[in-house]
Amino acid sequence: MAAHGEADQLGTTSDSDQGELNETDAPGKSEDAILFASDDFDNLTYEGLAEEAQKPVQKGTIHAIVRQSSNDVDSRSNTPNNIDHDSSEVSAGEESVEETAEQAQITPRADNTEVPDTVDASRIEIEEEDAYNPEWKNQKKHVFILSASGKPIYSRHGKEDKLVTIMGVMQALVSFVQDAKDQLRSIVAGQHKFVFLVRDHLILVGVTRGMDSTQQMLLQLMYVYNQVISVLTHSSLNKIFKQRRNYDLRRLLTGAEKFFDNLLNLMDTEPGLLLTAVRCLPLDSSVREIIAQSIVQNAKLKDLVFALIIVKNQLVTLVRMKKYYLHPMDLHLIINLVNASESFKDAESWTPICLPKFDASGFVQAHVSYLDNDCEVCLLLLSVDRDSFFILSEAKDKIKARLIRYNALQAINASIKRTSYSTQQCGIPDLRHFLYKARSTAQYTSPELEAPYTEPAEQERLFGMYLYLHHRIHTSGRPLKILFHVGEYETLLGWVTQGFELYAVFGPLITKTSAIHAVNKLLRWIKREEDRLFILNSVTF
Template sequence: MHRSDNRGSWEFQPEDTLIEKTGKFPSSLAQANLNGQKKAGSAVDVPSLAYRNEDIMSESWRQHRKHVFVLSEAGKPIYSRYGNEEALASTMGVMMALVSFVQAGGNMIRSIFSDEHTVVFLQKGPLVFVSVSATRQSEQQLRSELLHVYHQIVSMLTQASINRIFERRKNFDLRRLLFGSEKVLDGLLDVMDSDPSFMLSAVQCLPLPSSSRDTLSHILQKAVTPNLVFSFLIANNRLVSVVQEKTVLEDARLKPSDLHLLFNLIRASSAFQAGEIWTPICLPLFNHDCYFYAYVAYLDPPECTVCLVLLSTDKEAFYALAECKRKIEEAFASQNALQWVTNTPLYYVGDIGVANLKHFLYKPSKVLDHHRQLPQFTCPEMEVAYRSQEERIHLLDLYRNMHNRIHSTSRPLKLIYHSAGKETLLAWVTSKFEMFACFTPLITKKSAISELTKLLRWIKKEEERLFICQLPKYSSAPQPGRSSTDRGRSDRPDTSDTGLLSLL
């Protein structure tokens, strides 16, 4: 499908069609290769079965703080965060019965509240998502998490493929196409519990001197090939640099959610560390019906902390992008640039010099000239009190509560001071920034605001180090003679290959 109306001048590969006659299902994440030759299926990780086989009748299963279920409109189980989907078939059948009963009355079920749990429903086309939460998260926050789960599934299959499959076979078992992807969804739900990126709808950048970041971006700008659309440099799940084709229009800008899904996909499998990976991926908020083709390679094996991701619209561009990677490595080596990334120091609250401060989240309203293209945030590394997973989740739960209150649709606020026993929190939203700060428990409101003023001065001073302040662009002409509108069999992936899901 050629999309020149609002997607620049590139040609998108259309979603693959379901092959009814043979009974085979084309992998919509087809042809992921290691080193351009070896099939990624040879580097399969063995997924953890700890939660997959959990007894749904056990007390431990009931005590999980949050359950997430995915099912089809026909009531067929697709995914469960805990427990085996087959064992939960009757439970999911009850969920679908509730959805259908309310729909029969001309309404749509959105949520159910009890003393201890909040049940939130989200229906997207033929798929139904349900969250059963014992946390203090709001209905809106839980629905946002379900939407991320939906987008992660779309990133692997495309929305058009999902809709077409269920139009033809309403009782289709989608697990046949998603087999092996459970840990991608598990990883997404895990990271949403402890990473504020999702709550803030923003990307965290690696702190780096602006001169170093500019040099890295310039190197990425020079290593281009036709149909290359985005180039990313990532370190420890933080964005280091991004450059884009200059014909990317404002209404087709990259969203933070797409980057979160991309980061999670890479983080979910160690197979990405085995060599050069070539795989289709859909970015749902950019275009939910078509694929980019992602070239993924780590630049610092065996540590595998610095990752290069190149997104192209040409499914045959693997070797061209491998050549781009070679040029980038040569330029990095000539300037010892990789060391700038691997050796850059992260920062802690102790480096800031603000009394009583334990942690903070800061999201500016304007960093880039066109800030909407890349919303960003910064926060210090966790101190000793918040090093464990439980403590990190506890702190983020407090932030979520403040975020929900300050962004309330019925009663939005500008400033909240809240004492939470072990810590005191202050949320502050202005036209220029959004701030959530955690202090020691006995600080007064006046002192907290005074300390935040000092913090804002420090952030302003360090702004160019903490954020990407420019989005470099390059020009890349499409490859002549190639068209993704050709729906012939030659453009389809090998239906016998399990595609990117074989990495998982």
């Protein structure tokens, strides 16, 4: 309520002095954030990365939770830094069995299983490499993963085993520059940008002729790298390559290609990844409270770290263990997992997932289930106890029952059907679309895509404008606070303060004064709606 009064007050002041941007209190601001507030983009430079590479990865979190919560810290697992932090760490006990089996996985299998046929095939068909295929060449954005020794691991377009030559060239470029004690960052050739990221035995390469800046490409490569970690854990990845430098990682990533594909598609359409922020499903805060309470009351279990509900790439609610925050990049990996996996729709599932920002060295176990028959409302319970499936399954039944009893599931479904909101609702005539990120909560909001952005090509163009605006504002050499850009078909206004980032798209004829006026009005509208558009209270177990 206090928020409303404040907004109105600010409203009157800004109306009086038209033509000036008002650094209001950022709508959607909260001291009690559910997510780890991150400005990863600004920190994402090669210098920063080099520094980060020196630092140990985030690890030991899972171990700490397991140790804390198990009353009988068993002495067998008191060697936190020895061999593997991965799956066996997830459970506090019974490691002996796991370890042996794990060895079976991690230890690269005998040579005969090394996918020899594909290597032969590529040798024979070297003339038909995808790289000569015009369709392949015309793709707007390529992303490749290869091992430090040049073995193809993944390609967004084409078959990676038909790209051995080009991947060999990439590896040669990287190692040539490395030999000179230097680091290859990017190459710009005509319309194309080639961006390189070398991390832990992996080389990631992004090639774009779109609007993405080098730094934006680097962010995308970081996501892809995190996706690799999410599937394998940092510990296994290192262990594998320490044992065999030329290991064919595709073996362990079979079936995970769709996560990369899906993630890259999300990155081209979903601004949240660029903003390292998450969009929430609009809901009355009272309904959201009921949902969160349903989870707290029925899933207060000692090893449960995060419980969240996701609908159509949007967050409905998140309940977390008191000491731990979920990083938006990790949340995007979770969203990607749900988004890319049809198999969760068949039955309750129990799957390991590594959240690199939370703990890169081990898996948490995810209980994944859909709460409605249309398979849209997805509940995830993330636990560090790998034997807790049945307990979580029962908790899920109770959560579901309570959500039905309080009509919360109905409210979620209604919100899905209603779609988000139209730009018109903001009551600003010349405003076509916008992105607004509340920095303290790592959440963003934006209206539905409407005319003229209904066709995919137009949507891509819009996204390209946001990339441009974002890039101009965040250029590490010369960051801007405000940018007013008059383009051919639209006028753009970008504005970044301590509290928020706003990117707005107007019709081409708007004047600077009215754009500023409009933006002030928009902020007031968002402030009024903030309880519905953002999650402002963090609920903990």
